[in-house]
Amino acid sequence: MFWFNRRHPDVVFMDRREESHTLCDGRALEIKPDVVGDFRKMPFSDGAFRLVVFDPPHLIHAGESSWLAKKYGKLNGETWKEDLKDGFRECFRVLEPGGVLVFKWCEDQVSTSEVLKLASQEPLFGHRRGKTIFLVFMKSTLPPN
Numbered sequence: 001m002f003w004f005n006r007r008h009p010d011v012v013f014m015d016r017r018e019e020s021h022t023l024c025d026g027r028a029l030e031i032k033p034d035v036v037g038d039f040r041k042m043p044f045s046d047g048a049f050r051l052v053v054f055d056p057p058h059l060i061h062a063g064e065s066s067w068l069a070k071k072y073g074k075l076n077g078e079t080w081k082e083d084l085k086d087g088f089r090e091c092f093r094v095l096e097p098g099g100v101l102v103f104k105w106c107e108d109q110v111s112t113s114e115v116l117k118l119a120s121q122e123p124l125f126g127h128r129r130g131k132t133i134f135l136v137f138m139k140s141t142l143p144p145n
Helices: 067-072 080-094 112-116
Strands: 019-022 028-031 049-054 095-106 125-129 132-138
Touching: 019 067, 049 080, 080 095, 112 132
Parallel strands: 049 095
Antiparallel strands: 019 028, 095 132, 125 132
16 A cells, blocks of 8 residues: 555565455455465565565454455454464565565554564664554574574
């Protein structure tokens, strides 16, 4: 939702769903990713990207037919912690050493501090605008211990 041009030639847009909906105000919602895939197991090789944007669903409690769930997706209420932990692991896996991860989160239902416990690294910096948080991480260039 925040891309200026998700059809930019340097962007690969991945989502687990490909759907079309008409929202309650009559607007069309088209979810048409370049790659249909799961952020917990991405179909990309290790170190494939210099920049990854991780914008997972932030809702746990939303009706299946709600416009928020249709627009942003929904996390599983029972497995969301493990799912996000796996998502962070995958983001760092597909980043090259020194690569940058931008993480977007909305604190509508879960605090950022709770989500950061699931990341294997601390962010370098971030920005808050209302309930929405952008955090920036950098993958270490040092070999793992």
